[in-house]
Amino acid sequence: MEEIKLRAENLNLYFGKKQILKNVSIAFPKNQVTALIGPSGCGKSTLLRSFNRMHDLSPDAKIEGKLFLENLDLYDKKNSVTDIRKRIGMVFQKPNPLPKSIFENLSYALNIHNYPKHSIPNLIEAALKESFLWDEVKDELKKPAVKLSGGQQQRLCIARTVVLRPEVILMDEPCSALDPLSTKKIEELIEKLKENFTIVIVTHNMQQAQRISNKVAFMYLGEIIEFDTCDTIFKNPKNELTQRYIGGHFG
Amino acid sequence: MNSRTREKIDSLLKLIFKGAGFLTITLLAGIFFLLFSNSILFFLDVSPLDFFTGSQWDPDTHFSIIPLLVSTFWVAIGSMLLAVPLGVLTAAYLSEMAPRSLQTVLKPIIEMLAAIPSVAIGFLGIVLVGPGLAQLFGIQNGLNALNGSVLLAVMALPTIVSISEDAINAVPKSHREASFALGANKWETLFKVTIPAAFPGLIAAVMLGLGRALGETMTVLMATGNSAAIPRGFLDSVRTITATIAIEMGEVPYQTTHYFALFAIAGLLFLITMVINLTGEFFANRLRKFDA
Numbered sequence: 001m002e003e004i005k006l007r008a009e010n011l012n013l014y015f016g017k018k019q020i021l022k023n024v025s026i027a028f029p030k031n032q033v034t035a036l037i038g039p040s041g042c043g044k045s046t047l048l049r050s051f052n053r054m055h056d057l058s059p060d061a062k063i064e065g066k067l068f069l070e071n072l073d074l075y076d077k078k079n080s081v082t083d084i085r086k087r088i089g090m091v092f093q094k095p096n097p098l099p100k101s102i103f104e105n106l107s108y109a110l111n112i113h114n115y116p117k118h119s120i121p122n123l124i125e126a127a128l129k130e131s132f133l134w135d136e137v138k139d140e141l142k143k144p145a146v147k148l149s150g151g152q153q154q155r156l157c158i159a160r161t162v163v164l165r166p167e168v169i170l171m172d173e174p175c176s177a178l179d180p181l182s183t184k185k186i187e188e189l190i191e192k193l194k195e196n197f198t199i200v201i202v203t204h205n206m207q208q209a210q211r212i213s214n215k216v217a218f219m220y221l222g223e224i225i226e227f228d229t230c231d232t233i234f235k236n237p238k239n240e241l242t243q244r245y246i247g248g249h250f251g
Numbered sequence: 252m253n254s255r256t257r258e259k260i261d262s263l264l265k266l267i268f269k270g271a272g273f274l275t276i277t278l279l280a281g282i283f284f285l286l287f288s289n290s291i292l293f294f295l296d297v298s299p300l301d302f303f304t305g306s307q308w309d310p311d312t313h314f315s316i317i318p319l320l321v322s323t324f325w326v327a328i329g330s331m332l333l334a335v336p337l338g339v340l341t342a343a344y345l346s347e348m349a350p351r352s353l354q355t356v357l358k359p360i361i362e363m364l365a366a367i368p369s370v371a372i373g374f375l376g377i378v379l380v381g382p383g384l385a386q387l388f389g390i391q392n393g394l395n396a397l398n399g400s401v402l403l404a405v406m407a408l409p410t411i412v413s414i415s416e417d418a419i420n421a422v423p424k425s426h427r428e429a430s431f432a433l434g435a436n437k438w439e440t441l442f443k444v445t446i447p448a449a450f451p452g453l454i455a456a457v458m459l460g461l462g463r464a465l466g467e468t469m470t471v472l473m474a475t476g477n478s479a480a481i482p483r484g485f486l487d488s489v490r491t492i493t494a495t496i497a498i499e500m501g502e503v504p505y506q507t508t509h510y511f512a513l514f515a516i517a518g519l520l521f522l523i524t525m526v527i528n529l530t531g532e533f534f535a536n537r538l539r540k541f542d543a
Contacts, residue, residue: 052432059350086434096425099448108443109433160433 089161095153151182293511322489329400338411376474418452458531
């Protein structure tokens with residue numbers, strides 16, 4: 001029996017009057033990669049962003065239902081949102097390094113969470129190694145992060161997330177702005193990261209989902225249509241909608 | 252109307268627009284020429300050394316810009332010390348914290364401050380702020396540098412708030428998201444990410460505000476006491492370059508050293524504000540590039 005790390009129960013989400021997520025219940029297993037697929041506008045990113053409470057930033061978002069990290073109720077007012085975001089990291093669609101140096105991009109979060117000063121350089125080195133970036137940047141940590149290539153920037157953003165040792169990493173189409181080679185590197189990285197982290201990834205790329213994920217959820221119009229192992233979804237889908245989407249009949 | 256006539260109208264309009272453009276440039280060049288040719292005539296009479304090192308402005312004998320220059324900067328720097336923190340924090344509040352409804356009401360109101368005539372602000376300085384300061388510090392005369400600084404701060408605020416707000420708004424949302432996603436709170440995001448990223452724009456705001464404060468005439472003329480001596484503190488009366496020109500130009504005999512001296516100090520003020528405005532524009536342009 002696999003261990004569940006992150007789950008949603010009867011989640012409804014509205015932007016103003018428009019309902020984006022409809023009664024979504026899903027559970028993500030620990031130390032696995034779960035991919036969310038589905039056509040644009042089906043609510044994949046919205047679902048992803050509700051786990052680290054990014055919707056708190058939009059005043060017209062309304063959430064019903066329950067979300068849990070193990071037994072922690074993510075939307076309970078008693079729980080600290082900054083603490084939740086430290087435990088559930090996020091990598092965005094477009095690489096978004098802060099306008100600071102490579103080093104500062106990683107030390108920023110460590111400083112905020114009061115890591116002791118002397119431990120910071122070592123943590124940063126470890127995170128950069130873990131993100132396959134150390135060899136490329138070890139001699140120029142003071143360089144502005146925006147000077148890196150797109151793929152390097154995205155690996156820096158992953159390193160920046162990894163350095164806080166979160167339990168879950170949410171990835172919102174992390175390769176959609178990258179070239180095929182950088183994409184390959186990130187996929188290898190994800191394969192490695194799942195040993196230590198639980199990963200939920202939104203992707204538009206069906207081959208990518210097939211290559212990297214253990215489980216796949218197909219979403220359509222704000223609902224989870226089918227959620228199963230990667231093999232079942234791609235080789236033997238039960239739902240007709242899933243079949244048609246996998247087959248490329250709509251998108 | 253046939254096509255030929257319509258094309259003729261085109262070339263006529265071209266001529267008119269060209270004329271308007273050249274007229275404007277000629278006027279500016281003319282002002283520039285007038286200021287500097289008269290300044291040169293001044294320096295034929297008085298050595299630049301005396302002008303820049305003396306300590307007295309006495310239109311019969313001594314023409315040193317130092318008391319006026321020090322007064323000008325004293326008042327202007329004081330106004331920036333008040334207006335910059337207030338303006339940047341207001342801008343940050345408007346852009347990052349205020350609910351949208353409040354934001355749409357407050358920003359135009361603050362920008363409307365710029366529409367208050369400077370003579371009205373000077374008037375407030377005489378009847379309200381000056382006496383208030385006198386009482387607060389227990390001094391006889393409230394018409395001093397501090398009074399001028401307070402009033403100029405009020406006048407520079409709309410510029411500073413408006414440009415700072417644009418600068419903070421122009422910081423991409425993805426920077427803030429990155430910061431929030433790492434577990435930073437609003438405060439940390441604002442001071443460690445958003446404001447540093449908006450920094451060029453904030454410099455532009457400060458420079459343009461400072462340019463405004465240095466060039467302002469009526470308010471400081473009315474509210475700072477008009478004593479052309481080097482001030483020793485914010486509670487001394489001062490007389491800025493602008494006020495000096497406004498006071499003395501009306502009575503000075505034509506084509507005397509004193510007359511030329513007023514052109515010289517105007518020329519210097521022009522150079523200073525030009526450098527400051529160009530610096531401001533330079534940073535404002537960098538902001539636009541950053542935005543794109």
